[in-house]
Amino acid sequence: MSLSLLQEVLPHAVGLEPEGLLPARQQMALSLGWHIILASFGVAFPAIIWAAHWRGVYRGDDVALNLARRWAKVSAVLFAIGAVSGTVLSFEMGLLWPGLMGPYGDVLGLPFAFEGLSFFVEAIFLGMYLYGWGRVPPKRHLLMLVPMAIAGVVGSYCVISVNARMNMPVGFRVEDGQVVDVDPWAVLFNPGAILQFAHMWVAAYMVVGFTVAGVYAAGMLRGRRDRHHRLGFTIPFVFASAAAVVQPFLGHVLGLRIAEAQPAKLAAFELATETESPSPLRLGGLLIDGEVRYSLDIPGLGSIIARNSFTKPVQGLETIAPADRPPVNITHVAFQSMVGIGTLLFVAVLVYWFVRWRGRDLLDHRWTLRAAVAAGPLAVVAMEAGWIATEVGRQPWVVYGYLRTPDAAGDNPQIWILLVATAVLYTGLTVGAVVVLRSMARRWRAGEEDLPSPYGPESAAAGGASRPHDRGPEAS
Amino acid sequence: MTLELAVAVALFAGVVAYALFGGADFGSGFYDLTAGSAHRGSELRTLVDHSIGPVWEANHVWLIYILVMWWTGFPESFASAMSTLILPMLLALLGIVLRGSSFAFRKFAPTIGQARLYGAIFAGSSLITPFFLGTVAGAIASGRVPAQGRGDLWSSWLNPTSLLGGVIAVGSSAFLAGVFLTAEAHHADRGALTASLRRRTLAVGAVTGAVVFAALIPILHDAPTLADGLTGRAAPLIIASGLAGATALALVAARRYGPARISAVAAVASVISGWGVGQYPWLLVDEVRIADGGGADATLAGLLVVVGLAGVLVLPPLVYLFRLTQSDEWVQH
Numbered sequence: 001m002s003l004s005l006l007q008e009v010l011p012h013a014v015g016l017e018p019e020g021l022l023p024a025r026q027q028m029a030l031s032l033g034w035h036i037i038l039a040s041f042g043v044a045f046p047a048i049i050w051a052a053h054w055r056g057v058y059r060g061d062d063v064a065l066n067l068a069r070r071w072a073k074v075s076a077v078l079f080a081i082g083a084v085s086g087t088v089l090s091f092e093m094g095l096l097w098p099g100l101m102g103p104y105g106d107v108l109g110l111p112f113a114f115e116g117l118s119f120f121v122e123a124i125f126l127g128m129y130l131y132g133w134g135r136v137p138p139k140r141h142l143l144m145l146v147p148m149a150i151a152g153v154v155g156s157y158c159v160i161s162v163n164a165r166m167n168m169p170v171g172f173r174v175e176d177g178q179v180v181d182v183d184p185w186a187v188l189f190n191p192g193a194i195l196q197f198a199h200m201w202v203a204a205y206m207v208v209g210f211t212v213a214g215v216y217a218a219g220m221l222r223g224r225r226d227r228h229h230r231l232g233f234t235i236p237f238v239f240a241s242a243a244a245v246v247q248p249f250l251g252h253v254l255g256l257r258i259a260e261a262q263p264a265k266l267a268a269f270e271l272a273t274e275t276e277s278p279s280p281l282r283l284g285g286l287l288i289d290g291e292v293r294y295s296l297d298i299p300g301l302g303s304i305i306a307r308n309s310f311t312k313p314v315q316g317l318e319t320i321a322p323a324d325r326p327p328v329n330i331t332h333v334a335f336q337s338m339v340g341i342g343t344l345l346f347v348a349v350l351v352y353w354f355v356r357w358r359g360r361d362l363l364d365h366r367w368t369l370r371a372a373v374a375a376g377p378l379a380v381v382a383m384e385a386g387w388i389a390t391e392v393g394r395q396p397w398v399v400y401g402y403l404r405t406p407d408a409a410g411d412n413p414q415i416w417i418l419l420v421a422t423a424v425l426y427t428g429l430t431v432g433a434v435v436v437l438r439s440m441a442r443r444w445r446a447g448e449e450d451l452p453s454p455y456g457p458e459s460a461a462a463g464g465a466s467r468p469h470d471r472g473p474e475a476s
Numbered sequence: 477m478t479l480e481l482a483v484a485v486a487l488f489a490g491v492v493a494y495a496l497f498g499g500a501d502f503g504s505g506f507y508d509l510t511a512g513s514a515h516r517g518s519e520l521r522t523l524v525d526h527s528i529g530p531v532w533e534a535n536h537v538w539l540i541y542i543l544v545m546w547w548t549g550f551p552e553s554f555a556s557a558m559s560t561l562i563l564p565m566l567l568a569l570l571g572i573v574l575r576g577s578s579f580a581f582r583k584f585a586p587t588i589g590q591a592r593l594y595g596a597i598f599a600g601s602s603l604i605t606p607f608f609l610g611t612v613a614g615a616i617a618s619g620r621v622p623a624q625g626r627g628d629l630w631s632s633w634l635n636p637t638s639l640l641g642g643v644i645a646v647g648s649s650a651f652l653a654g655v656f657l658t659a660e661a662h663h664a665d666r667g668a669l670t671a672s673l674r675r676r677t678l679a680v681g682a683v684t685g686a687v688v689f690a691a692l693i694p695i696l697h698d699a700p701t702l703a704d705g706l707t708g709r710a711a712p713l714i715i716a717s718g719l720a721g722a723t724a725l726a727l728v729a730a731r732r733y734g735p736a737r738i739s740a741v742a743a744v745a746s747v748i749s750g751w752g753v754g755q756y757p758w759l760l761v762d763e764v765r766i767a768d769g770g771g772a773d774a775t776l777a778g779l780l781v782v783v784g785l786a787g788v789l790v791l792p793p794l795v796y797l798f799r800l801t802q803s804d805e806w807v808q809h
Contacts, residue, residue, distance in 0.1 A: 105551025
C-alpha cells in the first residue's frame with residue numbers, strides 16, 4: 001500500500017482541521033453504511049413479502065403463505081434495528097455536523113420531514129401487519145403491506161433528494177455568508193434527485209432480493225430441495241433479477257449528469273488525470289505520486305460511457321484546483337467495484353433466465369447455487385461501494401461548491417471515543433441479529449412454527465385458559 | 477400567530493405526544509425490570525411484549541418528528557443544543573438503540589438465557605432513555621444552552637433542573653405505563669397480575685406526584701425564568717396536572733382502570749405542556765426567542781404543510797392501530 005493511499009485514508013491526521021472532522025467522517029460512514037443495509041430491507045422487503053403473501057391468499061398456496069409469515073417475523077427483527085439505527089443518523093446530523101445543520105438545516109430539512117411522515121406510515125402499518133396474523137381478515141391483512149411498500153418508496157425518495165441537493169445544490173443563494181432565498185421545495189422535483197433515487201431504489205431490491213434468495217440457495221446446497229426452498233429462492237430472485245437488469249442503464253444515465261454537475265467527481269471515477277479527447281476507459285489502476293499505475297486503458301470507451309459521445313472528453317483532474325479535488329483512489333476503486341459487480345450480476349441473471357427459458361434448470365448445479373449465495377453479499381458490497389464513491393467523490397464539499405466538510409464538523413475531539421463505542425455497539429447488534437435470525441431458521445427447520453416468546457407463561461395457572469404457546473403475540 | 481410560533485406549537489405537540497406514547501412504552505421497562513425471576517416474571521413480561529409490540533415503532537417516530545421539525549424549523553438552536561448536550565443526547569441515543577433492538581431480539585430469542593440477557597438490556601435501557609431526555613429538557617428550560625456555539629459539556633445537564641427533569645421523565649413514564657398495563661391485564665382477565673400491577677402503579681404514581689411538586693422548590697432557585705412561567709402563566713396547567721394525577725391514582729385505587737387511563741394521560745400531558753407554556757416565549761430559555769430562532773419562512777410554511785399532511789395521512793391509521801390493539805380479538809389472544 002503506497003504512502004499516497006495511506007494519506008487518503010488518513011487525510012489530515014495532523015493539521016488545521018477541526019479535531020472532530022476525521023472521527024466524524026468515520027462515524028458517519030460507519031453508521032450510514034450499516035443503516036443502509038437495513039434501510040434497503042425497509043424499502044424492498046414489503047413488496048417481496050407481498051408477492052408471497054398474495055400467492056398464499058389468492059392462489060391458496062400454503063407454502064407461499066408460510067414463507068410470507070416467516071419473512072414477516074424476520075422483518076420484525078430487521079425493521080426494529082433499522083428503526084433505531086436510522087434514529088442514530090437523525091441525532092448525528094446535529095451531533096457531528098453542527099456547521100451543516102445550523103446554516104443549512106432549513107434548506108435541507110423539509111424532505112426529511114416528509115421522510116418522517118412516510119416512516120410514520122410504515123411503522124404504523126408494520127405494527128398492524130406483524131401482529132395482524134390470524135387477527136385481521138386475510139385479504140385486509142394483505143392490504144396492509146401496500147402502504148408499507150409505498151411509504152418505503154416515498155421515504156427513500158425524500159432522503160435521497162436531500163443527498164441529491166448536497167451534490168447539486170438548488171433553491172437557495174448565499175449572500176455575504178448568509179443563506180437567503182431558500183426554496184425548500186426545489187429539490188423535491190429535481191431530475192437529479194429522481195435519477196439518484198431510482199438508482200438507490202433498484203439497488204435496494206438487488207440487495208434484499210439476492211440476499212433472501214441466497215439463504216434458500218444455501219439450503220438447497222445442503223440438500224433441502226423441497227418446494228419451500230425453491231419458491232423461497234424464486235420469489236426474491238425474480239425481484240432481484242429485474243432490478244439487476246435495469247440497474248446498469250439507470251447508473252449510466254445518472255453518470256451522464258455528473259460531467260456537468262460534479263466534474264471533479266467524474267474525473268476521480270474515471271481516474272482522468274488529464275483531459276483527453278476521446279477519453280479512455282481506465283480499468284483498475286491507482287494514482288501514485290501523480291501518475292496512473294497498474295491500469296488497463298481502453299481507448300475512446302471512456303467518452304462513450306461517461307459522456308455518450310465519441311469525442312467529448314472527461315474533464316481531467318488537472319483542471320480542478322488541488323484544494324477542490326476529492327481523494328481520487330478511494331473514489332475510483334469504489335466506483336469501479338460498484339460497476340464491476342453490477343455488470344457481473346447483470347450478466348449472471350441474464351444467463352440464468354436465458355438458460356431457464358431454454359428449458360434447463362441451473363438450480364441443479366452446485367456452482368449456480370454457490371453463485372446465488374455469493375450474489376447477496378456482492379450486491380451489498382456494490383451498494384456500499386456506490387455510496388463511498390458518491391460521498392467521497394463529493395469531498396472536500398458537504399454542500400457541493402458551498403460548504404466544505406471541515407467547516408461542517410464540530411471541534412469535539414471526544415468523538416473518537418464515540419466512534420469506538422459505536423463500532424463495539426454495532427458489532428454487538430450484528431452478532432445479536434445473526435444469532436437470533438439463525439436460531440429462528442433452526443427452529444423453523446425443526447418444525448416449530450410460532451416461535452413463542454420464551455417469557456411465555458409456563459402453565460395455565462398464570463391465567464387464561466389457552467395453551468402456553470398461544471400466548472405469543474403472533475400465535476393465533 | 478406567526479409562522480415561527482405555529483411551527484413551535486406543532487413541534488411541541490410532538491414533544492407531548494412522544495412523552496405520552498413513547499413514555500408509556502419506555503415506562504413498561506420499569507415493570508419488566510422489576511418483575512422478578514424468569515419464571516415469576518414471565519406473565520408480566522409477556523404482557524409487556526404483547527402491549528407495546530405492535531405500537532412501539534410508531535410511537536418511536538414521534539422522536540424523529542421532533543428532531544426533524546427542530547432542525548428544519550429552528551436550525552441554529554438545534555446545532556447549539558446538540559453541541560452542548562452531546563453527552564446526554566448520546567446516552568439517550570444509546571438507550572434508544574439498545575431498547576429497540578433488544579426488544580426485538582428477546583421476542584425471538586431461542587433460550588431463556590438469551591431472553592434474560594436481551595430482556596435486561598431492554599428494560600434497563602428503557603429507563604435511561606427518558607432520564608437523559610429529561611435532562612436535555614431541563615438544560616434547555618434552565619437557560620444552559622447558548623444561542624451560538626457550545627455551552628458547558630457537563631454542567632449544562634448535571635444541575636438540579638436537569639436531574640429533576642430526568643427523574644420526572646422516568647417517573648411519569650412509569651406511571652403512565654403502569655396505568656395502561658394494569659388496564660390491559662384487567663381487560664385480559666388476569667386477576668393476580670392486575671392486582672400486583674395495581675399496587676406498583678399506585679406506589680410509582682404517588683412518588684412521581686410528590687417529586688413533581690417538590691421539584692418546584694429547587695427549580696425556583698435554579699431556573700428563575702422557567703419558575704416565573706410555571707408559577708404564572710402555566711400555573712393552571714400545573715394545578716390541573718396535580719388534580720388529574722390525584723384523580724388517576726384514586727381511580728386506580730378504585731379499580732376503575734378505563735377512566736384512570738384518561739386521567740393519567742391528562743396529568744402527564746399537563747405537566748409537559750406546563751413546561752412548554754412556562755418557558756414561552758423562549759426557544760432556548762434566556763438565549764433565543766421562538767420569534768428569532770426560525771429558519772427561512774418558505775421552509776416554515778413547508779413544515780406546516782407537513783403537519784397538515786400528518787393530520788390526514790398519519791393520524792387516522794394511528795388511531796386505527798390503537799383501536800385494533802385494544803379490541804377483544806387482540807387483547808384476548
